Amino acid sequence: MSSTTSPPPSHGTGRRDFLGLVTGGFAAIGTAAIAWSLIDSMNPAADVIAAGAPMDIDVSKIEPGQQIIIRWRGMPILFVNRTAEMLATLRNKADLARLSDPNSTVYQQPAYAKNWHRSVKPELAVLVGICTHLGCLPGYFPKPDKTQPVENWPGGYFCPCHGSKYDLAGRVYKDVPAPDNLPVPPYVFLDPKTVRVGQNPAGVSFNTGDVVQL
Numbered sequence: 636m637s638s639t640t641s642p643p644p645s646h647g648t649g650r651r652d653f654l655g656l657v658t659g660g661f662a663a664i665g666t667a668a669i670a671w672s673l674i675d676s677m678n679p680a681a682d683v684i685a686a687g688a689p690m691d692i693d694v695s696k697i698e699p700g701q702q703i704i705i706r707w708r709g710m711p712i713l714f715v716n717r718t719a720e721m722l723a724t725l726r727n728k729a730d731l732a733r734l735s736d737p738n739s740t741v742y743q744q745p746a747y748a749k750n751w752h753r754s755v756k757p758e759l760a761v762l763v764g765i766c767t768h769l770g771c772l773p774g775y776f777p778k779p780d781k782t783q784p785v786e787n788w789p790g791g792y793f794c795p796c797h798g799s800k801y802d803l804a805g806r807v808y809k810d811v812p813a814p815d816n817l818p819v820p821p822y823v824f825l826d827p828k829t830v831r832v833g834q835n836p837a838g839v840s841f842n843t844g845d846v847v848q849l
């Protein structure tokens with residue numbers, strides 16, 4: 636397994652290419668000792684998933700602060716059980732002033748995730764883990780740190796390819812290469828434990844492919 640992230644594609648690289656890069660990103664994260672789990676149990680069959688079928692995920696086992704990653708339609712979908720402390724960072728005025736689009740005005744999420752936590756329920760983040768610069772998989776660094784991955788890290792996502800930063804709601808920082816917030820996929824809670832990725836709540840129309848930057 637490689638210990639480095641695949642080189643970023645050049646400008647104009649097609650979607651097919653950067654999804655290949657994302658696959659490389661999975662390997663890189665695995666060797667970087669970043670806490671995550673990859674759920675690859677396909678439900679329903681893998682060929683049906685590949686065709687874009689919705690996918691049901693049991694989110695009740697995600698520990699506080701933990702991230703899990705599933706593949707849906709070839710994309711890494713990030714689920715994070717955000718603690719109260721993590722949620723507090725999303726409303727911190729000093730942190731909000733450092734974000735490029737704190738109010739999610741760019742069409743990178745369905746209407747039901749256009750809120751301060753960018754999700755249906757504040758405690759559960761559901762994001763597409765594709766950097767909006769050139770498509771790498773951002774690393775999950777949830778805790779503040781004086782040195783890692785960069786100085787005075789407040790917690791969030793860091794893309795190792797060119798240094799883009801996102802907060803714990805996937806909102807991009809100012810003055811980094813990535814232009815937009817991480818996308819939010821369509822999803823709905825079937826019950827308190829189960830999230831269906833690829834299906835909107837009743838009466839809502841939203842497709843991942845419609846977002847501005849993916």
Ligand code: FES
Pocket residue numbers: 643766767768769770771794795796797798799812813
């Ligand atoms: S791909 Fe360039 S910063 Fe993420």
